[in-house]
Structures are given as C-alpha cells and as structure tokens.
Amino acid sequence: MGQLTERAPKSKQAGKSKTKLATAAKGPKWPQLIPVPPAVTATMIGCDVCDCWYHFTCVGIPLDEDFDSDPDRTFECPLCAAERAQGVRNPQRHGIELCTRPGCPHVSTGDEFYIERLVGRRPSGTPGVPLYMVRWEGFGIRDCTWQPAHTLPRPEKLIADFEAAATLEKQNVLNADSIILLEEVLLDPDI
Incomplete structure (x- = not known):
C-alpha cells in the first residue's frame, strides 16, 4: 500500500539565471533534521530552482509551517543555494520526486500518493x-x-x-x- 504524502505547492519561479555545467566546490549546508514520529505523514516541498522535492523536516521547515499563506514565498534547496553561491548550476539534477537530501530518514518505496x-x-x-x-x-x-x-x-x-x-x-x-x-x-x- 502506498504512503500518504502532501506536497506544498511550488511557488512561482524567479527569473532564470545563466547555467554553467560544473560541480560546486563547496558542498551544500544542510539544516539539522527535525525529528518526527514514524507515524507522522511526511510533507514535501519542491525547490523553485531545480524542481526537486524534499521533506519539510529534511530541509529544516517545521511541519506546522504554512507555506501557502504567502504566494510570493519561494523555496531554494541547499544544493541550489550552494551552486548559486559558487556561480555554478547542475542541470542534470532536475525534477526528482523522491527526497534528495543525503541520509533522508524517511523510508520511501517510491509508492507515494500526493x-x-x-x-x-x-x-x-x-x-x-x-x-x-x-x-x-x-x-x-x-x-x-x-x-x-x-x-x-x-x-x-x-x-x-x-x-x-x-x-x-x-x-x-x-x-x-x-x-x-x-x-x-x-x-x-x-x-
């Protein structure tokens, strides 16, 4: 049986920036994981830059945070933030629907329903x-x-x-x- 999951709506993307194929020399800074009981359904959010998805708790967003209340609010994942700081962009990472945080504690079978x-x-x-x-x-x-x-x-x-x-x-x-x-x-x- 699949797992119930919610996705926060993606906000409108900001203007496009130049793309360079390179790897960021300095790795991303990941926030501390927010512990949640296993029975709690994982809420996910999409990065407005790369369209990859993350659990709220994997990117330091409290589960009770209301991302929908501000339509102009955007979310940039730690990987994109690190790439922007370095002036690089990895176009090969795009649109991944499973949480892409290294060491994500949520077990994902890929059989999730939103x-x-x-x-x-x-x-x-x-x-x-x-x-x-x-x-x-x-x-x-x-x-x-x-x-x-x-x-x-x-x-x-x-x-x-x-x-x-x-x-x-x-x-x-x-x-x-x-x-x-x-x-x-x-x-x-x-x-």
Missing part, C-alpha cells in the same frame, strides 16, 4: 468524525477515496481549504451531518 485537495465530506457513522473525499494528484474523480481527518497530513489546512471552496459554492459547511460534494465531483464526466 493529496491534491479535498472535494467532499460525509458523516462516518461516528458522531463528530466526518470522512473527507480525497482527490489524489494525477488521478481522476473516480479514484478519490474517503479518509478520516486524522490520516491526512496537515488536516487543518486541507479542511479549511475545502470548507472555503464549499462556502464559495454556497454549501452549508456548518451542518456536520450533511453530505457535501464540490461541483467538480458532480460535474465530472467520468462519474
């Missing part, structure tokens, strides 16, 4: 514990699954985004017993 967003909510049968319909990155509505909030990475953020979208569609998010499906679910031609 949450795109929540698109529905329904009662679970247990009072006060709803299930959320998860839309997976790269998959259609037919592949959505119902998940309890405690299995989601950063559930507060995902739920707040879902409730904001539902409110824009004039759906009542305050009634915990109601079934809510966003229009994208109802209008999907594959359903």
